[in-house]
């Protein structure tokens with residue numbers, strides 16, 4: 693009985709998918725025992741379906757618990773997320789103008805540009821933690837959407853590459869948050885994503901455990917890329933850019949493989965010295 697019900701459900705589902713708005717139902721006449729196939733139009737039920745879907749997906753804002761419909765954050769919380777008015781075009785550090793900052797001029801990074809949707813401050817830091825350690829994957833969609841808005845018109849990018857996670861970290865977490873965000877960005881921009889282009893070959897000490905000046909050394913030769921990227925313009929996606937040491941090392945790796953240009957698309961940028 694159990695298996696028959698499953699088979700019927702599967703058939704009904706398939707039929708629904710193929711024909712859109714009609715549902716095939718199998719009915720058995722009690723007196724004759726004959727089977728009838730009825731095709732029921734679902735048109736009158738579509739409106740109810742939409743309402744039911746809304747009710748099922750209705751949720752509370754992750755930050756203030758106000759009703760937020762299908763959105764993970766309510767409109768008010770989303771509009772108040774901290775961002776910068778102007779920033780260094782190369783490292784996305786907040787600054788008074790749109791010129792490159794002193795740090796980039798003094799020690800030129802391998803990457804050519806960076807864009808950050810937000811400042812790494814409350815509540816963005818809490819939301820990123822919720823994505824990485826709380827498995828709130830819907831946040832990857834929100835972050836990608838905001839980053840895509842911040843980027844404006846995207847020109848001169850051939851390929852989106854998420855910052856690789858070491859296989860040990862991937863096994864521990866079950867997903868790479870950068871890849872989840874990158875996947876959404878590829879969908880929004882129409883630019884292809886390749887998550888297998890490069891690998892993280894060294895399971896480095898967490899950057900947060902180290903003083904800023906030791907972070908570049910910690911990242912040395914952390915990545916490997918065996919593919920020929922000759923002439924490609926790559927956008928690297930990550931959740932947080934802190935000192936930029938990790939992204940600088942990765943950009944160096946991509947450029948040694950032939951990348952013509954590397955830019956960073958990050959959800960949040962840490963203000964200097966934090």
Ligand SMILES: [Zn+2]
Nearest residue numbers: 753756766769
């Ligand atoms: Zn809210």
Ligand SMILES: [Zn+2]
Nearest residue numbers: 780783793796
């Ligand atoms: Zn800079």
